[in-house]
Amino acid sequence: MRAAEAAVHLPKSYRVRAELEQLLVGLGEGDAVPAERELALRCGVSRETVRQAMHELLVEGRVERRGRGTVVASPKLVQPLSLRSYTEGALSQGRVPGRELVSLGRLEADEELAAELDLPVGAQVVHLERVLLADGNKIGLESTYLPAGRFGEMAETFDPAESLYAAIRATGVVFTSATERIETVLASPREAALLDSAASMPMLLLHRTSLDAGGVPIERVRSLYRGDRVAFVAALRE
Known part of the structure; x- marks a missing residue:
């Protein structure tokens, strides 16, 4: 299967995660990450898809929960x-x-x-x-x-x-x-x-x-x- 064809079948959460990683590059440690609703609109996906991608970043220590929001985490x-x-x-x-x-x-x-x-x-x-x-x-x-x-x-x-x-x-x-x-x-x-x-x-x-x-x-x-x-x-x- 050609790369272009394979890309079509990538899970939405994978594409959203890639977009979120690019977003984090422009933010500093402790900066607030946009809310799920805003990210869902920006990425054109459901909030559940955004939630899944954010959970992966949370497990990896890229972001962390702070109060009711999410911020860019400190380096490990x-x-x-x-x-x-x-x-x-x-x-x-x-x-x-x-x-x-x-x-x-x-x-x-x-x-x-x-x-x-x-x-x-x-x-x-x-x-x-x-x-x-x-x-x-x-x-x-x-x-x-x-x-x-x-x-x-x-x-x-x-x-x-x-x-x-x-x-x-x-x-x-x-x-x-x-x-x-x-x-x-x-x-x-x-x-x-x-x-x-x-x-x-x-x-x-x-x-x-x-x-x-x-x-x-x-x-x-x-x-x-x-x-x-x-x-x-x-x-x-x-």
Whole structure:
């Protein structure tokens, strides 16, 4: 089939999305996007078609809801896949990192967690859960588990507003290597509420186990990031 003929059969939402992308080029961060009714008239399609195209842009983080309207979104925070902390990654891009404490305490390691941290089942673990912010916007939910035998004092002394990696390094522990797995998921109702997100919004889920120079596990981290606000980059070498 020739290109011209194929173009005739493209879904209307695809054509509308292309027109909306051109519209966004002429707008700046935080600028209001015209209402659905206006866009439908401009593009000569139904409001439902415009709504579908706008939803795709919303999921990709090109636009965001603000009150009853839609505005051009801020650029995504691009986090490096490295042994650097979230704080270091945000600061390197000129963003202001922040954190909101959800919980900090101790729990007993179940079989899976004990295996990941090389601990006996039932061993005490420090659990820290925080909402991560960038320029005041909620971007992720981080849940960290630390062996209490090594970092037990943090359950009482750690300032949740500070960098956890900096606090760990201050004890003399050096992050040497890590294993990380990334997958896409949908947030639970609790997670979506904590991140001010819709439950239907795709999320990036990271599982990380970090080791010190002796190969001893330092932490096990479960990080859930809003796919519309965060992207990841890795430097690859042969």
